[in-house]
Amino acid sequence: MLEIKGLDVTIGIQRILQSVSLEVTQGQIVTVLGSNGVGKTTLMRATMGIYRPSGGEILLKGERIDRRPTHEIVRLGIAQAPEGRHLFPNMTVAENMQLGGAVLPAQDYEAAFGEVVELFPIVQQRLQQKAGSLSGGEQQMVCIARALMARPKLLLLDEPSLGLAPKIVKLIFDLIVRIRERGTSILLVEQNAKAALKIADYAYVMDSGRITMEGRPSELEQDDRIRRIYLGG
Ligand SMILES: Nc1ncnc2c1ncn2[C@@H]1O[C@H](COP(=O)(O)OP(=O)(O)OP(=O)(O)O)[C@@H](O)[C@H]1O
């Protein structure tokens, strides 16, 4: 589905990503773990065409996308729920959904909305409320729901668990599994390694702009360094 090969991203004079390579296979949840400031969000932004790489390639289903503008990348099938959610707080949930679905042909909108509401009933319940008036967990759900309105083949999730209580994190991660079950591939960036490894099919570890380790979750969970640094034990 997604292939990133030798990706370099430089911002100003700082080389943020150095030769990052990773793959998301169709129908999988792939997670990128890493501490604060290692470059996870930069990787997401480069994939969305927000940052232009200085080297390497990004391919979606074999097609180069790294020179394309963001709106084309969304049309080709990638949508993201960005770090910090970036909802429009003074707009209603319904209006936020409309923005997510703006890339769709008008006749597909109702069907897309129906699919999203089936997974996220909260969207229907809060339709006329201002997005900014919802709880953190509800806002995170609306953020993911908005991305799904574009009917992506690949969904990018940047720290969906950030700032949420464990109970809500569990709820959101259960929903992420259901999104995969519906056939959407997922690239999940997380500091919450424990929760991410539980649902992922494959995992990468990022450190200072580089991929330093990769493997199946069961392999990484056994690794001493991963246990010490990311799993707190
Ligand atoms: N637009 C920018 N201008 C300058 N520096 C930036 C910019 N974006 C990111 N950086 C720097 O790049 C590095 C990686 O940042 P990034 O946000 O990608 O990390 P992250 O892994 O997502 O961190 P976090 O866990 O805090 O979300 C940091 O040193 C950050 O300060």
Ligand SMILES: [Mg+2]
């Ligand atoms: Mg980040």
